[in-house]
Amino acid sequence: SLMLIVTSRGIMDSTEAIxxxxxxxxxxxxxxxxxxxxxxxxxxxxxREWPGVVWAEGELALPMPFARAGRTYxxxxxxxxxxxxxxxxxxxxxxxxxxxxxxxxxGPTLRLRLGLEVGDVLRMExxxxxxxxxxxxxxxxxxxxSDESIGTMAYFRLEDLGRFVRQDLPLASGAITSIRLRTDRxxxxxxxxxxxxxxxxxSVTASDDLVRMIQDMMAQSRRFLFILLLFGGGLx
Numbered sequence: 001s002l003m004l005i006v007t008s009r010g011i012m013d014s015t016e017a018i019x020x021x022x023x024x025x026x027x028x029x030x031x032x033x034x035x036x037x038x039x040x041x042x043x044x045x046x047x048r049e050w051p052g053v054v055w056a057e058g059e060l061a062l063p064m065p066f067a068r069a070g071r072t073y074x075x076x077x078x079x080x081x082x083x084x085x086x087x088x089x090x091x092x093x094x095x096x097x098x099x100x101x102x103x104x105x106x107g108p109t110l111r112l113r114l115g116l117e118v119g120d121v122l123r124m125e126x127x128x129x130x131x132x133x134x135x136x137x138x139x140x141x142x143x144x145x146s147d148e149s150i151g152t153m154a155y156f157r158l159e160d161l162g163r164f165v166r167q168d169l170p171l172a173s174g175a176i177t178s179i180r181l182r183t184d185r186x187x188x189x190x191x192x193x194x195x196x197x198x199x200x201x202x203s204v205t206a207s208d209d210l211v212r213m214i215q216d217m218m219a220q221s222r223r224f225l226f227i228l229l230l231f232g233g234g235l236x
Contacts, residue, residue, distance in 0.1 A: 004232030008225040015218050029086045029180035029207055031188060033195040036202040041081075041158075041174035043198065050194060052187025057084050058176035060161055066110060066154065068122035073113040075152040077104075077124065079161030079176075086180045089155060092147045103141030105155040107148050116142050124154070126168050138164045 044058040060079035065072050080087055080099065089097050089105050099105045106116055114122060120142045125135040146155070156164070162171055183191055188206065195204045 001232045001235035004228050004235065008228040008232065012222060012225050015221070028088065028182075030183040030185060031181045031191060031195065032178060032205045032207070033181075033198060033201050034178045034203050034205070035176070035198075035200040037200055038171060038175040038177060039198075039200050040172055041176050044081075044176065044179055047179055047181065047195075047198075050191065052184045052191055053181055054184060055085065055182040057081050057086055057180055058158070058174075059084075059087070059178050059180065060158055060175055061177050062161070062165065063127055064124045064154075065127065066114060066122055066124045068114045068116070068120065071114050073110060073152070074127075075107075075110055075154055077161055078153050078155050079158035080155055081158050086182060087155075089144075089146050091144060094147075097144040097146060099156045099160070100143055101157070101160070103143035104160075105144045105146050106142055107146050107153045109152040110154060111145050116145065118142055118145060124164075126165055131168055133168075136168055140164070 038060075041058050044056050047053060047056045058081060062077045063074065064077040065074050067073075078087075089099075091097050097105055110116060116122070121139055122142070123137045124140055125137050128135060140154075140156075146153075158174065158176075162173060162175055165171065179195075181191070181195075192204050192206070195201060
């Protein structure tokens with residue numbers, strides 16, 4: 001009975017903590033548009049001028065295998081602009097961290113899979129499916145380790161990630177693959193339509209919808225865990 005109570009209550013608490021962490025760190029934007037291919041960062045300045053947009057920032061995200069000490073793991077390399085209030089990076093102690101010219105910020109999954117420590121050097125390259133020729137290996141340093149609930153990410157400065165891959169991909173300086181927006185939510189319906197009309201726009205996502213979907217999924221598991229909690233109490 002004690003094991004049932006502790007386990008079910010622990011899973012419920014962990015789930016609530018994960019959702020809270022997602023809202024604080026990963027879902028800070030109200031809307032996000034993802035592009036099919038690459039777009040110039042001038043799109044960000046254009047979107048910032050729209051009525052109802054409080055802030056907008058662009059990101060470059062590329063799937064990349066990372067390798068160290070004979071181990072390889074696929075992750076997402078993310079290039080962040082100098083100012084990125086909608087993408088919070090913190091370490092295990094809750095202190096803010098940033099990618100720099102010294103290297104990138106690596107998430108907990110990469111840290112575990114590749115045994116990373118601050119100061120380690122590892123190799124990354126673009127996937128072969130994106131290139132006609134054999135991809136070039138790039139050496140990068142671990143500047144910091146982030147603490148995230150989910151996701152397999154390695155964060156770099158936007159200009160650095162673009163510079164790393166520019167020899168393999170015909171990228172313009174400041175190329176992006178998505179834009180995150182903080183909005184006056186009264187305008188969200190209109191902004192969704194305007195974002196979908198942007199050249200190359202593939203999808204528009206609202207964080208409220210994602211959080212609601214996760215909460216609905218978790219509600220099902222919470223009902224099951226609550227039954228386990230009652231069963232444990234009955235056994236006691």
